[in-house]
Amino acid sequence: MKKHNLINLLLLFLIAFSAQAQEALFRAQQIVSPEIHDDQSVTFRVFAPDAKSVQITGDFLPTVKMETQFGPMDGPGKADLVKGENGVWEYKSAPLSPELYGYSIIVDGFTTTDPNNPFLIRDVASVTNILIVGAGQADYYRVKDVPHGTVARRWYDSPGLGMDRRLTVYTPPGYETSNEKYPVLYLLHGAGGDEEAWIALGRTAQILDNLIAQGKAKPMIVVMPNGNVIQDAAPGEGKDGFYKPVFMAPRTMDGGYEAAFMDIIKFVESSYRVKADKSNRAIAGLSMGGFHTLHISRYFPNTFDYMGLFSAAIMPREDATGKVYSDFDNTLTAQMKNGYKLYWIAIGKTDFLYKANVEYREKLDKMGMKYDYVESEGGHTWRNWRVYLTQFAPQLFK
Structure with missing residues (x-):
């Protein structure tokens, strides 16, 4: 084949390929x-x-x-x-x-x-x-034309877990340009989640921006840690590189995370302008994070004035052998006697954890521990947990 014929053939191929590619691109755009x-x-x-x-x-x-x-x-x-x-x-x-x-x-x-x-x-x-x-409830999940907070991924030293670990922090609008100190909500994810869950699936930044702009919630810092104690960070974000996330990582509910939680509080209170006292600390979590919230607030009974259990995983576990889970009744009683401003429990009517939450409320009733209770439609879903956050945050730090 002559050289110019080969060149012509290549040109025809490129023209045909380009036309096909443009057609595919045009078709996809329509x-x-x-x-x-x-x-x-x-x-x-x-x-x-x-x-x-x-x-x-x-x-x-x-x-x-x-x-x-x-x-x-x-x-x-x-x-x-x-x-x-x-x-x-x-x-x-x-x-x-x-x-x-x-x-x-x-x-x-x-x-x-x-x-x-x-x-x-x-x-x-x-x-x-x-x-x-x-609109309506969905408007809380949109980015609207209001002042916006800042979302950062930070690494902190956790001596209790023997590694540097990653968490997500939301700071409210105006944090960088003010000298004000802020209260803190520690917001915990469920099984299979990590420090990305609440900010992505939960729309935390959008919800807080909109609540604060409407004057429904006080400006606050929201800290979203990784509750999987074997991880330093979410899959693909830590030292173990890219690997498939699993629903229940080993040691996730064995007490290690709860016992080491003060490492997180120490980092936050040394790195951010916060009001470092009980009346300006809240902790809440969904499912496994509700389990963690229950035990962290009980194990450190004079640390938080606000607790939120969203569809909490209240159930006995074979691997729950850590010191955190011992002497449950006495430490819960100590938490009650120390006093608090809000113990908030919410769950959907068809949630598979509904019965366990009923039994836990019966226990609280028997011991005289006060709580607020919200029962919604639906089950164990982010659809409920986003709503719970929009209901819980406005009640904080009043």
């Missing part, structure tokens, strides 16, 4: 998914011309019963998308209530993300797309 309509229904679209089946699963669909290691639990259902002549599959939801929703796409049995929605979130080892629908 697909809007998700599309939120005025009535708050949502249309999802996926270009999959060769697929035999496309489905969607998300927390806006009716729940189904799923078998888990904890027994039957509610999980998101599925719905079929309908294929159009152009190879684009579509599903239109019913009008949705205001909320932050997560969803995934299932193509021929393979679960994946929506290629037209770049907004993703990780929960344990699952990555899903997200969208926010409507």
Whole structure:
């Protein structure tokens, strides 16, 4: 083949490839998914011309019963998308209530993300797309035109756990330009989470920004530690590099984290302008973080004036052998006698931990320990925990 013929052939190939690439890019840009309509229904679209089946699963669909290691639990259902002549599959939801929703796409049995929605979130080892629908409660989860706080990832020395560890810190709007001292909320994640969970899944920064701007919550620092004692940081952020997150890391609820918690408080109170006394410290957590909150506040009974147990994992554990868990009744009584301003318990009616929380409240009632109780719809979900944070934070540091 002559040289100029080879060059011409290469040029034709490049032109054809470029045209095909531009067509694919143009076609992808024309697909809007998700599309939120005025009535708050949502249309999802996926270009999959060769697929035999496309489905969607998300927390806006009716729940189904799923078998888990904890027994039957509610999980998101599925719905079929309908294929159009152009190879684009579509599903239109019913009008949705205001909320932050997560969803995934299932193509021929393979679960994946929506290629037209770049907004993703990780929960344990699952990555899903997200969208926010409507106003009202959902407005707390949006970035609005209000003064914003700062989110930082910090490393602290933990002699109790024998390593440097990472945590996430939210400082309120104006912290950097003032000399003011602030109260602190220590906000703890659940099993499978880490120091990224509350800031990402929980929308902590957006919630606090909006509550503070509306005058509903006092400006406060929020500290979100990693509760997995074998980790120095979230998977991919620490010395162990990239590895698949697991739901329950070893030693996560063996008492080591609770016993070493003063390492975190010491770091925060030496690194930030804080009001370092009981009346300006709060601690709260979801699920496993509620378990940690219960035991940390009891083990250090004169440290916090505000406690929040969100769907708390109140249950006996075989590995709960640490000193933290001993002498439970006497230390809980000491916490009660020392006094506090708020002991707040919240759980969903269909939560698999509901019965355990009922039994714990009966124990508190019997000993005369006062608490506030909130019972919501739904189960063991971030949808509830975000709401609990918007309800709990305004009650702090009054």
